[in-house]
Amino acid sequence: MSLRQYEYALAVAEEGSVxxxxxxxxxxxxxxxxxxxxxxxxxxxxxxxxxPAGLVPTAVGRAFLREAQVAVSASRRARATARAGADELVGELTVAVQMGFGTRQLPNALGTLRRRFPRLEVTVFEEPSSAELDRLCRRGVLDLALMAACERSPADAHHLGDEELVVVLCAGHPQLAADRVELRALEGEPWVRFDRDSALDGVLKNVLRDNALTPVTAARVSQxxxxxxxAAHGLGVTLVPASVVPDAHRHLARPVSPVVTHPVIAVVRRDAGPxxxxxxxxxxxxxxxESASAAVRRDRLRAG
Structure with a gap:
């Protein structure tokens, strides 16, 4: 058996046909x-x-492919490390992000990285579940992951900071008059929520419970x-990390009281390469x- 065979099998599994x-x-x-x-x-x-849908891995095939992915990823990292010089990095970097994390920060960092090392190929994907991210990290599939919580050692897990979550309202909502929205003032509001196994929906469930709010679910989304x-179109309110709100909708975002934050932790693979x-x-x-209140005040000054 060879790594080339592993790579071919992984490609067939992903594409569904030879x-x-x-x-x-x-x-x-x-x-x-x-x-x-x-x-x-x-x-x-x-x-x-x-x-009829194409080639599909068997149960044994799925188990094999999980291990093959680990082997191929390790081989690519080894080649990249061996070829890395003082002024050049080549190879592949696989990054996973818990949904909603680093929406503003990660593209900035990756953009700088690619400008410095244009031959470095970066793959990024979002994963809703922190448990699944932790599992992928432990199996060596990922080079770096951004998540809210993990059980890794301090050598692998790096606390980058804490991001505040904000509520997004529709135009004309009475709570837009406040610089900070009292969560209990949202009693009876319908909520745009996330998939049940996602970390963000877990945060929202805890917030609703801690503030004695009865959840009314208007819709569940994956992004x-x-x-x-x-939320901006009036389907319901939603709670998201401040950095995910695009410029066009920032005027509809407000920090909440009590303050809701989550840590941002970068987990790198063991024996991290350059x-x-x-x-x-x-x-x-x-x-x-940066506090969400400060961001709201800054955006209002810009708009004025």
Whole structure:
């Protein structure tokens, strides 16, 4: 078995067909088919089942692919570390973000990183569940993750700051007259919420419980941008990290009382390489703890 076979199997699983995987890998289709057959022969199992929707990993295949991803990621990191010089970083960096975290800060840091090291390829994805992020970190799949809580050691987990959450209201809402909205003043309001297993919905449930509010769910969404947009259009109010509110809707965002914050923790893989270390350094330079009240006052001054 070889890493090339692992990479081919992962590509087939992601694309759902040998043809699409070959196109992505820029190799001939027969080569991919041959490598997959050879891998299944060496393992003595079927990795894929053919269905009307395409090739789908079997139960054994899914288990194998999880381990294959760890091996491929480790190989890529090793190559990147070996080729990293004083003035150049090459290779791949995989970053995962708990939904709603670092919306303003992470793009700034990644932009600076890519300008310094244009040959570094960065993959970023959002994950709603902090438990799943922690699991992926422990398995070595991720190079760096941003999340609210983890059980890693201080050497792996770095507290960047604490971000305040804000409520987003619709135009004309009476609470927009306040610089800070009393949460109990939102009794009876419908809420635009997030998926039940997401960390953000867990925060909202705790806030509603702690303030003796009865939740009325208007809708559940998977993205913070959708929650802000729907709240702005009057479907209901929502609670999100201050940094996720786009400029066009900042005039509809207000901090709340009691104050609601969450920590922002960067978790890097063990034995972090130069790319992870560089990104962590850039994230430390970002502003994470500006109060939402200060941001509201600043935006009002700009608007005036």
């Amino acid at each position: 043809t699409a995987a070959a196109e992505r890998l820029r190799v001939a289709q027969p080569s991919v088919s041959q490598q997959i057959r050879g891998l299944e022969r060496d393992l003595g199992v079927r990795l894929f089942a053919r269905t 913070t941008a959708t929650a802000v947009r729907w 790319a992870e270390t560089a990104l962590l350094g850039l994230l430390r330079e970002e502003t994470w703890s």
